[in-house]
Amino acid sequence: MPRKLQPPRLWKRPECRHPGGRIERAAWIILDRGRHVRTGVELDDVQGAEKALADYINRRHTESINSTFRTADKIPVADVLNLYLQDIVPKHARPEATVLRLKRLVQFFGNKYLSEVNGHLCRAYARSRQSQSSARHDLEDLRAAINHHLEEGLHNSIIKVVMPPKEKRRERWLTRTEVAKLIRAAWRFKEPYNRKRSKRHIARFILIGVYTGTRAGVICQSALQREPGRPYFDLDRGLYYRRPENAAETRKRRPTIPVPPRLLAHLRRWKRLGSNYAVEWQGRPIKRLDESFGFLVDEVGLEGQVIPHTLRHTCATWLMQGGTEHWKAAGFLGMTLATLEATYGHHHPDHLSDVHEAFKRNVSATIRQNRA
Secondary structure (H helix, E strand, O other): OOOOOOOOOEEOOOEEEOOOOEEEEEEEEEEOOOOOEEOOOOOHHHHHHHHHHHHHHHHHHHHHHHHOOHHHHOOOOOHHHHHHHOEEEEEEOOOHHHHHHHHHHHHHHOOEEHHHHHHHHHHHHHOOOOOOOHHHHHHHHHHHHHHHHHHHHOOOOOOOOOOOOOOOOOOOOOOOOHHHHHHHHHHHHOOHHHHHHHHHHHHHHHHHHHHHHOHHHHHHHHHOOOOOOOOEEEEOOOOEEEEOOOOOOOOOOOOOOOOHHHHHHHHHHHHHHHOOEEEEEOEEEOOOOOHHHHHHHHOOOOOOOOOOOOOHHHHHHHHHHHHOOOOHHHHOOOHHHHHHHHHHHHHHOOHHHHHHHHHHHHHHHHHHHOOO
């Protein structure tokens, strides 16, 4: 009768001398089905050796579940999310934000099996979240993870992830007067306790947002010179490289664009004054400015929901109002032509102009007939 296989285990291998005279020091080794796996841990570090064993077992388990076909009732949702975390999330523009969403999904779905995912469970998850928009983003990640697991050939069941309804599309944009008020408020603001001007970096953010229509996260990362891993402005050639070098292209496209002359003059002046980043605080780029931006919006008293992303809506609206060709505006903003036309097309002076011309021709023809 064959001997029963033992699970991976630790072994404190003693010092040994090889026939050639080479001495091999004592070390912690993982024994696994005849294999000796080095841990790289010192002999007196017992906890480190145990952690190395736990990591090894977890890695073996992950490799096993990511290479074996199973039915949906045998696949924990946590395994599906873990595979997505390993294969896809590192390619995202903001992987840290995706990781946070996956953690929320694991807390709710982690003890469920793939076969249990249905409309009732998805709606229960949506109710557990304060924001339906946030719940929808989370469930979109769950759907993407399940689809990736399916594409890898690890299950063959059709699993439907039911989404909360989409929120009404935001159409709020700013007039030039409103933008001027925001910039003036940011530039003139003084802290009440030390009279320090602490909001001037937001004035820079607003200028870049309305002139380029770039998403807030990209603006906050941008440098005023070439820097690895960051979007940057080429101030000599007047170009804005919104996608860092070697960064993967994502669904949210970030094409390189020419910098409008007025903005370019501001950027060059900021560089001469010693700035290294487009929007910085105490010499370092900021990560987020939602609260500071919201404070200024309240100070100015703007109506409606005005958030940093409103600057992108504003740029797109101004391009359409100025008569920019649709395909040029879409390329500048990094959005599809269909999205531009559906969301902002009605602002264009030529919007439905053919219909107006047809009415004019029909009316003129009717008048001529009556006179005849």
